[in-house]
Amino acid sequence: MAPVEVRELSKRFGHVQAVKQLTFDVRPGRVTGFLGPNGAGKSTTLRALLGLVRPTAGTATFDGRRYEELERPSAHVGAVLEDASFHPGRTARNHLRVAAVLGCHPPERVDAVLDEVDLSGAADRRVKGYSMGMRQRLAIATALLGDPAVLILDEPTNGLDPPGIAWMRALVRRHAARGHAVLVSSHLLAEVAQSVDDVVVIARGELRGRGTLQEVLGGGGSPTTEVRSQDDARLARALAARGHAVQRDGDGLLVLGATPEQVGVVAGDERVYLTRLTARSRSLEQAFFELTGGETR
Amino acid sequence: MSVLLEAELLKLRTTRTFAALVGAALALSLLVVGLTSALSDTLTRSDVNSLFAADFTGLFILLLGIMGMAGEWRHRTITGTVLAAPWRLRLLGAKVLSYAAAGALLSLIVTVTIMLVGTVILSIRGEVTPDAAKLVDILWRNLVVAALLGALGVGIGGLIRNQVVAIVGTLAVSFVLEPTLFALVPEVARFAPTQGAPSGIVQVDALGGTIDRLSAGVAVLVMLGWIALFFAAAGARLRRFDLV
Numbered sequence: 143m144a145p146v147e148v149r150e151l152s153k154r155f156g157h158v159q160a161v162k163q164l165t166f167d168v169r170p171g172r173v174t175g176f177l178g179p180n181g182a183g184k185s186t187t188l189r190a191l192l193g194l195v196r197p198t199a200g201t202a203t204f205d206g207r208r209y210e211e212l213e214r215p216s217a218h219v220g221a222v223l224e225d226a227s228f229h230p231g232r233t234a235r236n237h238l239r240v241a242a243v244l245g246c247h248p249p250e251r252v253d254a255v256l257d258e259v260d261l262s263g264a265a266d267r268r269v270k271g272y273s274m275g276m277r278q279r280l281a282i283a284t285a286l287l288g289d290p291a292v293l294i295l296d297e298p299t300n301g302l303d304p305p306g307i308a309w310m311r312a313l314v315r316r317h318a319a320r321g322h323a324v325l326v327s328s329h330l331l332a333e334v335a336q337s338v339d340d341v342v343v344i345a346r347g348e349l350r351g352r353g354t355l356q357e358v359l360g361g362g363g364s365p366t367t368e369v370r371s372q373d374d375a376r377l378a379r380a381l382a383a384r385g386h387a388v389q390r391d392g393d394g395l396l397v398l399g400a401t402p403e404q405v406g407v408v409a410g411d412e413r414v415y416l417t418r419l420t421a422r423s424r425s426l427e428q429a430f431f432e433l434t435g436g437e438t439r
Numbered sequence: 440m441s442v443l444l445e446a447e448l449l450k451l452r453t454t455r456t457f458a459a460l461v462g463a464a465l466a467l468s469l470l471v472v473g474l475t476s477a478l479s480d481t482l483t484r485s486d487v488n489s490l491f492a493a494d495f496t497g498l499f500i501l502l503l504g505i506m507g508m509a510g511e512w513r514h515r516t517i518t519g520t521v522l523a524a525p526w527r528l529r530l531l532g533a534k535v536l537s538y539a540a541a542g543a544l545l546s547l548i549v550t551v552t553i554m555l556v557g558t559v560i561l562s563i564r565g566e567v568t569p570d571a572a573k574l575v576d577i578l579w580r581n582l583v584v585a586a587l588l589g590a591l592g593v594g595i596g597g598l599i600r601n602q603v604v605a606i607v608g609t610l611a612v613s614f615v616l617e618p619t620l621f622a623l624v625p626e627v628a629r630f631a632p633t634q635g636a637p638s639g640i641v642q643v644d645a646l647g648g649t650i651d652r653l654s655a656g657v658a659v660l661v662m663l664g665w666i667a668l669f670f671a672a673a674g675a676r677l678r679r680f681d682l683v
Contacts, residue, residue, distance in 0.1 A: 194683075227514055227515035228514070229454060230514065
């Protein structure tokens with residue numbers, strides 16, 4: 143049983159199918175990136191997982207239990223949602239005190255998490271005077287209060303400056319290194335690519351890919367080779383005959399689903415001299431764009 | 440439930456809203472009681488009892504309850520609250536109880552203060568003052584009304600989530616609709632939630648009228664009925680609501 147299991151999850155808002163039969167797991171000790179363009183259904187999925195939105199169909203569970211079935215939810219799951227809001231007239235310390243009471247966490251955790259997110263110096267200021275980055279840190283402090291085994295972060299780098307983003311990456315890696323499961327959503331692949339192990343890619347509410355970052359977006363399952371020869375037409379026929387997809391690419395050919403070694407063998411068999419043979423690595427962004435179709439809703 | 444209650448009471452203590460409302464209710468009540476005690480020509484025992492019973496906290500407490508619940512949507516803190524305590528009906532129940540307690544506390548502070556100030560002024564003027572038993576009787580009635588209005592405010596704020604609409608609507612009911620009912624159909628108005636039934640509990644004529652008030656016990660039951668109605672409606676809405 144995985145720490146987070148989403149099974150055939152669907153959510154419809156009126157005529158809009160926000161999430162469609164989504165299935166994926168988040169494994170312990172790994173950071174899973176939940177990726178998709180704006181409007182793909184990421185936040186709806188996370189909110190269904192957290193019991194804030196009622197699924198139309200399917201389940202979303204933590205160790206087999208729905209969020210509201212957890213005895214002390216914040217001791218099991220820490221969540222930072224995109225629109226984390228606080229009472230503007232309450233100080234950060236008092237906000238955390240309330241959260242500690244609700245979660246039955248020891249009061250000393252308040253100072254510990256304030257230290258962890260580097261907000262101790264501003265802890266007794268009212269939140270209305272906080273910058274967006276400080277609010278984001280306070281939201282993270284709230285999520286960490288119960289030292290949860292699962293951390294869910296929805297677009298966590300919003301409002302953070304570059305040092306803040308680096309800090310966030312280090313934080314999720316530290317959390318995963320302790321054997322905890324981390325699920326991070328983002329519409330910007332570049333912001334999470336350095337810190338995730340696995341990815342779940344969705345677009346228009348549907349699953350478009352899941353697995354390790356390399357498997358899903360690194361082109362690991364679909365090699366592409368650029369080749370140029372003295373007889374491209376003959377080589378293309380030979381490659382196609384062996385089941386490879388071949389496209390004209392400028393002055394040469396682009397062979398989809400074949401490594402340079404495979405292309406080289408075919409060329410050798412056909413006695414076609416090659417003048418260029420290169421593996422083409424798709425950029426992560428390019429792969430992500432292709433997978434999601436560059437779609438937004 | 441005790442954890443939810445403790446958290447709600449801590450929330451109340453950690454913003455300035457509660458203190459501000461206590462201050463406003465106290466200032467207004469003291470002003471009215473002070474001026475009336477000092478300037479009225481002659482006050483009968485009934486007048487004095489009415490003066491101490493009308494501590495002007497009811498409206499403030501009703502608004503406090505509305506702000507406590509509707510404020511969760513206004514400040515968009517409801518998501519964090521439900522994340523921390525996903526049992527939505529229990530959460531609403533805890534808010535009802537905590538604002539009932541807050542209402543009683545606010546009323547205690549204001550009623551005791553105006554009783555002290557009013558009694559001192561009346562004594563100096565040589566006017567009649569209520570005995571201790573009467574003061575205690577007035578006090579508990581005020582506390583019960585305050586607790587019930589605090590709870591009712593949470594129910595209203597849970598049903599009407601736009602804080603401004605909830606407050607303006609409640610003021611309209613309290614200052615326009617209910618007085619109109621008192622004028623036209625007083626036998627119906629005495630069941631009304633913001634002034635009618637409370638006047639039966641404190642046994643003071645609402646709006647200076649002379650209607651046949653409900654008995655205190657019946658008035659409490661009527662108020663509990665209003666609270667149950669709003670709680671059920673707000674709870675049903677809260678349970679179904681997707682927090683997107």
